[in-house]
Amino acid sequence: MTEVSRRNFVAAGATLAGALLGTQKSYALGNGNGFRAAAPDLDSKSDQAKRSGIQRVYALCEVTGGGEKVYGIAIEYDSDIDASSLKLDSYKAAVYPVAKGFFAGMPQEPDKNQSTEPAKDRSIVAIYTNDAPQLGRNASKNGSYVIIEFAHDSDLSLPTADSDRVVILQNKAIKSVKGSLYPPSKAAWSNSDRRGNHVVIRGVDDWEQNHWWWDDTRSAWLEYSIYLPKSFLKAGGERQSYPLLLAITHSGTSYDGDCAQTLTEQCIASLWSLPEEQAEHECVVITPRYERTTMNDYWEHTYDVENTYKLVESLLKNTWNYGNPNLEDRRDKVLKIDPKRVYCTGWSMGAMTSLWLMAKHPDTFAAGLIIAGQQRPSDVRSLARQKLLIITGTEDHNATPWNEKCVPVWREAGGVVIRPEETLDPSLIFPVDNQKSLTHQINSYLDKNGNITFLTFKGVDHMASARKFFYIKAARDWLFKQVKK
Numbered sequence: 001m002t003e004v005s006r007r008n009f010v011a012a013g014a015t016l017a018g019a020l021l022g023t024q025k026s027y028a029l030g031n032g033n034g035f036r037a038a039a040p041d042l043d044s045k046s047d048q049a050k051r052s053g054i055q056r057v058y059a060l061c062e063v064t065g066g067g068e069k070v071y072g073i074a075i076e077y078d079s080d081i082d083a084s085s086l087k088l089d090s091y092k093a094a095v096y097p098v099a100k101g102f103f104a105g106m107p108q109e110p111d112k113n114q115s116t117e118p119a120k121d122r123s124i125v126a127i128y129t130n131d132a133p134q135l136g137r138n139a140s141k142n143g144s145y146v147i148i149e150f151a152h153d154s155d156l157s158l159p160t161a162d163s164d165r166v167v168i169l170q171n172k173a174i175k176s177v178k179g180s181l182y183p184p185s186k187a188a189w190s191n192s193d194r195r196g197n198h199v200v201i202r203g204v205d206d207w208e209q210n211h212w213w214w215d216d217t218r219s220a221w222l223e224y225s226i227y228l229p230k231s232f233l234k235a236g237g238e239r240q241s242y243p244l245l246l247a248i249t250h251s252g253t254s255y256d257g258d259c260a261q262t263l264t265e266q267c268i269a270s271l272w273s274l275p276e277e278q279a280e281h282e283c284v285v286i287t288p289r290y291e292r293t294t295m296n297d298y299w300e301h302t303y304d305v306e307n308t309y310k311l312v313e314s315l316l317k318n319t320w321n322y323g324n325p326n327l328e329d330r331r332d333k334v335l336k337i338d339p340k341r342v343y344c345t346g347w348s349m350g351a352m353t354s355l356w357l358m359a360k361h362p363d364t365f366a367a368g369l370i371i372a373g374q375q376r377p378s379d380v381r382s383l384a385r386q387k388l389l390i391i392t393g394t395e396d397h398n399a400t401p402w403n404e405k406c407v408p409v410w411r412e413a414g415g416v417v418i419r420p421e422e423t424l425d426p427s428l429i430f431p432v433d434n435q436k437s438l439t440h441q442i443n444s445y446l447d448k449n450g451n452i453t454f455l456t457f458k459g460v461d462h463m464a465s466a467r468k469f470f471y472i473k474a475a476r477d478w479l480f481k482q483v484k485k
Helices: 014-030 045-049 259-264 275-280 304-316 349-360 381-385 399-412 436-446 462-471 473-481
Strands: 054-064 067-077 091-097 120-122 124-130 145-150 162-170 187-190 199-201 207-215 220-227 241-248 284-289 336-347 367-371 388-393 452-457
Touching: 054 162, 054 187, 067 091, 067 162, 091 124, 091 145, 207 259, 207 304, 220 259, 220 304, 241 304, 241 349, 259 284, 275 473, 284 304, 304 336, 304 349, 336 349, 336 462, 336 473, 349 367, 349 381, 367 462, 367 473, 381 399, 388 399, 388 462, 388 473, 399 452, 436 452, 436 473, 452 462, 462 473
Parallel strands: 054 199, 241 284, 241 336, 336 367, 367 388, 388 452
Antiparallel strands: 054 067, 067 145, 091 120, 091 162, 124 145, 162 187, 207 220, 220 284
16 A cells, blocks of 8 residues: 555654554544444554455645645545445544644644544535545546545635544445445544554645755755646656745744644645646745744844745756655756746745845845735835735734835835725635636736735734735736746
């Protein structure tokens, strides 16, 4: 069996895994959802080979503006499953809630998997087979995985209530394509074992984490993650030049965080690697993982800010060949970046850092998408001639007024700044596939040919801006239309 748990980077750790295995039965008996016994732990391929039926369970997750959420469950069998034997009530499924006090993206938050609350039932809206543990009801395939899919709220900004621990119960008999019958069982199966929680996160599993940029002359280093486009990983991909997007997250993913946290607790970086986004805007994406707040509200910053630029600069030299040497599709490939299509984006501290980098290195970036970030006007005067789309909320009492102070400075320096009096309606952002009215409104301002456009949404505060504004398709489309002259 292929291990696709992202090296268990969202595992709760040995302590939690052991505790879960030891108490799984009590969870099942105590939560009133029909799960009556824990399944045996399958921790090696040899154990799995001895058994028929269910082999392993995976939580299938999406990273949203509100954090990582469970959208479904994959159940792996030892043989391909007959899809015609599957019914919506073939399984009972539940998801354990996050630990009390967890809020995605906040510093020093508790481990979300440490909740002792019972699992909560989820309604199954679709069931089908697949040849891999992934969602895709419209592209289901014959295979050994049964995919059960949950309904989810179209407002992707709602904070997550999910841990990444799930549990299922097979209620009805299931058939394999070879005719074998897997009878219903009272044994509950979880995605947790001694190795942690088996989780597949769409758009995140394709990232390479834990890279380091380093400078021996200064003994300086910076940890980062990188997304490599699918076409680069195909034969001849090294002959193509790619746009580069620097996506900088916020201070909540610093401190005791890790690379996974920068990708899973907010959509700031991971949204750009989703297949549908890459289909429209294929690009390399990098996101740094800082160990501290890089820039504070006193306009002070650490050397990580300039190191971030050094990372971008190193990629522009077209010498990057650190793709995983153990994977044949990227071994010894040198990545090429198009110097005319280098972009930056970020929220809060990430937006402040983006503004600073663009101001201090005006010849590098083609454009910036700035979400709820601000700078001291005297420090960013040089942005007057650059291309910026700044988006804030009326209830953001830092970013909005500070950008207002920058507007006359930019205009005096020769910038054409579009700053409408009208505030926009955040209810037009969701659902994301129905933004026609919002797109028309935003494009009416972008089409005025200003090099800086500053838009504000009514009633949105600082925290909500991260959860909402990256989903504005017109903003993302605008960013990638910009080309450095």
